[in-house]
């Protein structure tokens with residue numbers, strides 16, 4: 279497998295959530311846990327996804343899985359990559375853009391979103407390594423509903439971490 283790399287701005291937004299929620303001490307602990315104590319993560323560079331996994335695991339181990347989902351939601355709302363377009367955009371348009379946004383942020387895995395009227399099926403192959411990743415993605419999809427002021431639900435129906443061929447999420451609105 280080629281090296282799994284993730285863009286720094288995703289890591290920085292998760293660290294931002296940690297700092298906002300648990301303060302400087304929380305951020306320091308999470309940085310320690312993920313081996314980036316003295317490393318300045320640049321928004322535009324790419325880093326090992328191992329850092330991201332450890333940060334997510336720090337959140338779940340210390341504060342529970344629900345917080346991981348919240349972190350995914352916060353990150354999506356503050357990434358900037360989506361922010362410029364969200365004000366006038368529908369869920370449909372946002373999901374259409376999501377695949378290309380994903381490629382700008384993740385140098386691994388594959389995301390495929392089938393969109394029909396009021397429903398989308400998001401398939402993610404080789405994206406999630408641990409359950410925390412999946413929870414994060416639920417938060418990301420919920421954030422898209424909130425950003426577009428759409429009432430709806432996100433349900434995970436398949437999970438590669440627990441043995442399925444890929445992770446699958448159904449978004450209905």
Ligand SMILES: [Zn+2]
Nearest residue numbers: 412437438445
């Ligand atoms: Zn999964």
